[in-house]
Amino acid sequence: MKNSFKIFALVFFTLFISCKKTDRVVDDPQQGTITIAADESFQSVAQALTDRYMALNPNTKIILEIKKEDLAFLDLLDNKVRAIIMSRDLTEEEKAAYKNKIDMDMLPAKFAVDAVVFVVSKNSSRSSISMEEIQTELQSEDKKLIFDGTNSSNLNFVAQKLNKTPSELKFSVISGNKNIIEEINKFPNKIGVISLNTISRPYDKESENLRNSVKILPVVSNNKSYTPDIQNLRTLKYPFARVLYFITNEAYYGLANGLIRFSCQQLGQIVVSKEGLQPYNIFQREVQMR
Incomplete structure (x- = not known):
């Protein structure tokens, strides 16, 4: 009887933990809904990237909020948005606040100039x-x-x-x-x-x-x-x-990191180029024939 109770308790605990994980992670790069933020100055390229990503991944919904750069950073710290676009360098105080509140190493993802x-x-x-x-x-x-x-x-x-x-x-x-x-x-x-x-x-x-x-x-x-x-x-x-870059508070490979990876790779860099900006990761190559 004691062994049966232990087995039941173990199974229940495993299912409970599994359910809790499912509750936390409700999106991945191909599905889900998130909100990101960008300054009005970057609205065009931010909208173009999110629209293209959603077109390629129809089960995703990325809500783009337009707000001042400083306020977007505060929303990121408070987990009100999943990712933001920045242009200036963060101050040492802001980097410390990110580390303290998000508890992640900040990895700026540069995608456009x-x-x-x-x-x-x-x-x-x-x-x-x-x-x-x-x-x-x-x-x-x-x-x-x-x-x-x-x-x-x-x-x-x-x-x-x-x-x-x-x-x-x-x-x-x-x-x-x-x-x-x-x-x-x-x-x-x-x-x-x-x-x-x-x-x-x-x-x-x-x-x-x-x-x-x-x-x-x-x-x-x-x-x-x-x-x-x-x-x-x-x-x-x-x-x-100025170099535009994403930062996120997403600690797993979810929808925000999917968008960021897309923006930094070839298809996203083509979108950046069509916006009339310089792609950060793909540079035009000139070939001279002799």
Whole structure:
């Protein structure tokens, strides 16, 4: 009788643990529902990647939330989203918070090169902007540079590039990258600061109209002028080129890691290329015939 009870208890305990594991892991790369987050500056490439992944895996549903980069990171720590897209480097405090709350080694998954772009009205006489001018204007009460908001990826990245905190900078705000483009003609002395991904899709009519409605300023650094074209993104010579990457709180090979792997491999990198960005893991090869 005692042996029978022990066997029953062992079987019950095994089934209980199995059920608990099933309750926890409700998705895998081919099925399930998750939420990820990305800054509005990366919305186009994030949406393109998730749409393509779901088309290839029809039993999956990936909900894309658009929110400021800093707030997306907080949601990741609180397990409100499964993965996020970042562009700036995390601070040491943020890395410690990730380690403490997620209890995982953080493995950034780099998948694209985007850029912060400076734009002016088509009628502006300005033809370029220097690194020195950018630094000067961000300390001026004139607030000539227009960003898409605080806590945003564009502001965070520029501040980090200049070794400043966003709170140290002086700037104007128009909410949203597209709104900056649409409003910049009303402010002939202002300079809009937007993401390249907002205007980078080569075959998209809306993107083309936005691109053609403003003048994109080359950035002068060390007496050399750099435009945010693919060649300067590929070599990271454009001063405000930035690498986009995923981080996740998913501790197993589930749907988030499936999307991340897809984004970093060939099919995902083709999607990145069609967005007009530089794929991080696949570089264009030139073959010379002699």
